[in-house]
Amino acid sequence: MGVMILPLEEEEEEEDKKRRNTFSINDNVDLLVEILGRLDGRSLGVAACVCKLWSSVCRKDSVWEALCNRHVAGGGGGPGTRSVVAALGGYRRLYRLCVGPVLDRLAGGPGLAGWAATREEAAHLSLSLSLSLSLFSIDCYERLGGPRQRPASLLFLCKPVNVS
């Protein structure tokens, strides 16, 4: 009898092993959030194109909040910052309109903004959070003017840098 059972157990063990080894990241959304939260802005945009789950994760404001705060020396400001930023339009919008272009500009060109900043850059960039928030608030204010008003105060951030 032992001889008859043994192959079955082996098979079950192998199937167990297989089940244990087939691990999908998509089953663990929290883990996914942790991992994707460490990407830079461009990679997040790319990741959002993978599948619906990834796209919804990449739209979470907390991911972008982590990204924005990473580029600030000393953290992202007080606890009230989150609610203020949410009121003005959210971290994702803040990154897209202000922080991202600022980082690109400082790094000397699009595509070069990495997520690891030297301390000097970080000190430089830490000021940019308050500056970015100021610019962001102006943009939000201009949008309050209604659809007829074309908000243009952040257009200067989109212009290519002319260093000739």
Add this chain to the structure above:
Amino acid sequence: MEGEGDLQLPSLFSFSVLLPERACGEREGMGPYPFGSGTATTGWAAADSAPQCSASEIDGLLAGAGYRVRSSDLLHVAHSLERLESAIGGAPDDHLAFAEAVHYNPSDLTAWVDSILSELSPSLPPPRPPPAAPVVETWPDPTCSPLPYRQHQTAVVASTRQREEEGSAIRLVHLLVSCADAVQRGDSGLAWNIIEEMRVVLTRVNTGVGIGKVAGYFVDALCWRIYSPCSSSSSSSVSVAGSAAEQEILYHHFYEVSPYLKFAHFMANQAILEAFDGYNRVHVIDFNLMHGLQWPALIQALALRAGGPPFLRLTGIGPPSPDGRDALREVGLRLAELARSVRVRFAFRGVAASRIDDVRPWMLQVVPGEAVAVNSVLQLHRLLGDPGDDAAAPIDSVLGWIVGLRPRIVTVVEQEADHNRPAFLDRFTEALFYYSTMFDSLETGRGAARHHHHQQQQAVAEVYLQREICNIVCCEGAARVERHEPLARWRARLGRASLRAVHLGSNAFKQASMLLTLFSGEGYCVEEVDGCLTLGWHNRPLISASAWRADDDVAPPPDIQLFNTSMASTTNNSITISGNDI
């Protein structure tokens, strides 16, 4: 034609012009030779044999000096030497650095000069007409630096055109100054002639960019001055100044396109934020609300303040709206909505007044115990008068009641220029250089602008500046409101009104530098002058931001002036709008 180039031109160069006339048969009646008679005499005597005038003869006079030139070639040699001189003068330096020394035989003058010419450049420009003699004037000479040129061609031919344009540009500036001088002396006939001439020169320069454009504006302004002068009545300046709504639009575009106003707002907000530290009730008085673009950033910064946001009151002063639309109220509503979304208790009040000196302190409804900030962006200069007539100007009374409000901070932003001099010519020249620099700084943005929208904005922003130019050039007396004065004079004036300077601090400086790195165009420069910050273009400061506070030992005015509500002197509408709270 002066001077030799770096090569040793034959010393007969100046003589060559005479040669073609003397090619045949004039050796008998010799006139004086420009290089004197000394050593060459014997040579001539020796060469002066049978005077034959055939074209293929070697020229005897030059042969006496050691050069073999055929008589028929003399004209060609003369022209070639002229071209050689201009080529050497205009050629870039690397052409003269020959890799190896090549020896030519200068005694064969024709071949020598031709080979040098072909060596220098394969295609040389045609011989230039002699340049106009440089005009020496006593006016300051920064024409070299701020005149802007954007030439995209690189060929030598284009550099000739560039030299012509530069020449035209310098000529334009010279003509503008002469015209202003004629206007100052009252000689409108001469002024008109000069304007005609300037219009001709303007057809030869590129009036889309640079000095051509600025000169065009100044020429127009001079025309207006001569032919439709603004009298002292302020109503006549409406045609040039436009309505208040137009002015708001122009201001908004100028704000978008250039960093000057953004810089001003950030510096002022920084100073106000620091001054409000520790206060729970704060009151900001804005002397020119416009669209209220300065205040969202302050509201957001107060929302994030450690210890929570205070109760913010904003009093916005602005011109009355003619068409019944209440512009101030609309701006107040928008600001209130923003404040509500970030949970800052906010109250707004609009004061409509066409001039700041129409405003009385009681209209501002300052509450005892709140921290007051007075914010003036490009407004105080409108209260000045002619320099000799200072006592009649309203500036001192306005400064008096500002100080009477006991403000925690007074932020002053002004243009850094001296456009209030008594003599018209001085004002004109100052304005010419100031606005040339300003337009130059706007244009570098244009080079990178790919959006049609941005180019439109730029054009509108330039109209904003053009209005200032017109006011400075055309108007006199009460109609002239753009009476810019430099920071040093403002310091003295504010000091006399018992205001002490507050240093803006290194944080403000860093913010300003950061703001500028975000703007394209690398010519902007931020400087700190005794605690005040100036923003300029290529080392010329154009706008200054400073912060002041009242001396503690100044006696406060009697309360009746501050809180008397029974007076109503001029047209004023006061509207109070509350956010969540009063």
